[in-house]
Amino acid sequence: MTNTTSSQRTDWHISLIGGLKRRGPGSMPADTVVVTSVGGADLDLSDARIEEVTSVTKVSIVGGVRLRVPADVMVEVEGVSLFGGRTVEPGTPGASGRVVRVRNYSVIGGVSVTRD
Template sequence: MTNTPSSQRTDWNISLLGGLKRRGPGRMPADTVVLTPVGGADLDLSDAEIAPVTSVTKISIAGGVRLRVPADVTVEVEGFSLIGGRRVEPGTPGPSGRVVRVRNYSVFGGVSVTRG
């Protein structure tokens, strides 16, 4: 059995109703998957330790992604939402070169990215 650091593992969040809420300091897994019929992902990564490339994948019928990242992190958004938009506050990429990739697949729910 190999001991994989939490920054390199996939964090699966599966629920019937409800989503994922994460705030505060700590290490963000390199890959996070949120799978729920109804629920979104509310992630505040402004104080978190972020890997050079971090991905968040959210799959649901209803629910979007609300993400807060440091100003120097590049954010890439892709996916599909029948009803819901994308709003990404511009940032200034820093020397760290950190990237957060957001993949949102839903019928109702968009992506909102703020910086702080």
């Protein structure tokens, strides 16, 4: 289900079991929301067109977020996970000023951010 009532687009991914996997070229929506009982979000944004500010919100019982971004994209991570850590490779913010905001809410599952 996609909400396109404004210039900002939100992609919703809701499932009982299973997560979201996205790779390759194409436009990354301004907001992506993943809601699952078991499953995470695996996003490779290396070749994607990223908005100035993009957000990824993931809510699950079990499942984390694995994110790959270009070196010049700034990443902000927030949220709560009872069991799971946060690993964010440092980047070199570029003139583009692009930011990806990751919000992870889970019982088991952390956030891992790698860069090109």
